[in-house]
Every structure is written in C-alpha cells, then in structure tokens.
Amino acid sequence: MTGAPIKVLVIDDEPPIRKLLRMGLTTQGYDILEASNGKLALDLLAQEPALIILDLGLPDIDGLELLRTIRGRNEAVPVVVLSSRGDEVGKVQALDLGADDYITKPFGMDELLARLRAALRHQLQVQGERPVFRTGDLSVDLVRRIVKVGEREIKLSPKEYDLLRVLVQHAGKVLTHRFLLKELWDELTDAQYLRVYVRQLRQKIEIDPERPQFVLTETGIGYRLRAPD
CATH class of the missing domain: 1.10.10.10 (Winged helix-like DNA-binding domain superfamily/Winged helix DNA-binding domain)
Incomplete structure (x- = not known):
C-alpha cells in the first residue's frame, strides 16, 4: 500500500479481536482507530475514517442501531460488519441498513483484507463513476x-x-x-x-x-x- 495510510475504525468490544485486527491491518499499512463501544465509536467518527469494521455485539448500543446512526452521518464510508451472528436475518438487516459486506467470526485475515479492498474499490468506483x-x-x-x-x-x-x-x-x-x-x-x-x-x-x-x-x-x-x- 502506497501514499498516506488508510484510516480504519475498528469497533469491537473484544480486546483479542481488536489486537488481531490491529496487528493484521497495520502490517498492511492501515492506520487503526479502536473503539470498544458504540459511544466511543461515534466520537471517533469525527476523525473521518476511510473504512469501518463493525461488530454488532456491543455492550452499550445495538450494532444495527449504531450502523443506522453511522449511515445517517456518513453515507459514503464503507462499513464491513464482522460479527459472531451468522443468522441470515441479521445479515440481511445489516446489508439493508447500508453495510457493504458481512463477515462471520471466526474469520481468516486474508479473506478480511480482500473484502476490505473490495469495499474500498467500490467506494472509489461510485465516486469516480467510471x-x-x-x-x-x-x-x-x-x-x-x-x-x-x-x-x-x-x-x-x-x-x-x-x-x-x-x-x-x-x-x-x-x-x-x-x-x-x-x-x-x-x-x-x-x-x-x-x-x-x-x-x-x-x-x-x-x-x-x-x-x-x-x-x-x-x-x-x-x-x-x-x-x-
């Protein structure tokens, strides 16, 4: 990855998951912001992350409600949901609310990185209207x-x-x-x-x-x- 680092906001209440994502993403040149709950995540939106990884099982705000709020503030930022919820209803709800992709835990880092790249390419494509x-x-x-x-x-x-x-x-x-x-x-x-x-x-x-x-x-x-x- 070249140029300025891409800022990624990781929203997850599990320290081991945040550590795994921090290690995996920083080695690929991403700049990481971390939020362990929904309130902190909303505060960190002011730093204008280029990409958001969102866990739905947060301690203070329902993940789907947080997704709705994020989309209300920023329609363009790619959001990839990373959740232990594997039910189709939950996936459909998240995607209908504006998530760009949905990955179920446990996950492979290579797959996650590929999905993140795809989400970023989609955003560039929409902005560029090639x-x-x-x-x-x-x-x-x-x-x-x-x-x-x-x-x-x-x-x-x-x-x-x-x-x-x-x-x-x-x-x-x-x-x-x-x-x-x-x-x-x-x-x-x-x-x-x-x-x-x-x-x-x-x-x-x-x-x-x-x-x-x-x-x-x-x-x-x-x-x-x-x-x-």
Whole structure:
C-alpha cells in the first residue's frame, strides 16, 4: 500500500479481536482507530475514517442501531460488519441498513483484507463513476451499453442489462434480494423472478454458469458482482 495510510475504525468490544485486527491491518499499512463501544465509536467518527469494521455485539448500543446512526452521518464510508451472528436475518438487516459486506467470526485475515479492498474499490468506483467497468474478462460500457467477455460482445435483454448495471454500480458489495427487487421492479415481487434473471445472465457471461466467477451468490442473502480488478 502506497501514499498516506488508510484510516480504519475498528469497533469491537473484544480486546483479542481488536489486537488481531490491529496487528493484521497495520502490517498492511492501515492506520487503526479502536473503539470498544458504540459511544466511543461515534466520537471517533469525527476523525473521518476511510473504512469501518463493525461488530454488532456491543455492550452499550445495538450494532444495527449504531450502523443506522453511522449511515445517517456518513453515507459514503464503507462499513464491513464482522460479527459472531451468522443468522441470515441479521445479515440481511445489516446489508439493508447500508453495510457493504458481512463477515462471520471466526474469520481468516486474508479473506478480511480482500473484502476490505473490495469495499474500498467500490467506494472509489461510485465516486469516480467510471464509464467502462472491468473485472477479469468482463467489461461493461455503461455509456454505450455494450457488454463484452473478452472480445465477444454479449447480447442481453433489457431486464438482464438492468440487473447487470445495478450489480456493476455496486460491484464488490453484497446486494440483498430485497434491494435488487426494488431496483429492478416497481413493486416488490417474488424473488424467483430475480433468480431466473440471474441464471439467464450467468448463462451469457460466465464460462461455467454452475461455477460463476462474476455474479457470486451470498446464500440466503443476495448476490455480489466481483469487484473491479
């Protein structure tokens, strides 16, 4: 990592977890702020962290409520939830409230670092609004509405393209079924419609639709497009 260190706010009430994150992240060049509770975390927001790692099981403020408050103060800062809660309901709630990703404890440091990089790339992409998105062999020209895998142009139906466009705009972020349904249809409808279009899109852009490399499934939660390279 080059340039000024990226400031990361770690919100977790477990000292061993904070120590692990501090050691793992500082070796990668991150600058760490630590909060053991929600009140301190809100105070540290004034230091404008570029990224937040949030545990939901805090002693003073419910983690989801804290996430809601953070989003009310800063809509753009990437938030990666790191929690021992593995239930799908909790994950969906966190993502619907604006979390960029959700990782369940215990976790691997390499995976966490990769998710953090993806969250930061997503933020830069949103800020830059790059007209051509690329990840691996997939390219999407959002101005000319041209989709290619390698040199091969892919013909998509209007709804398939709309689905891909939303995924591109939030590449690297987990999008819940509910979010995608609201974006793609005027009214909430059966999630089966979404599954059908995801399957059709994979048939056209994936080398092996049964083992997708681009449109990834977050089981029981939603989908995530691979972050840009």
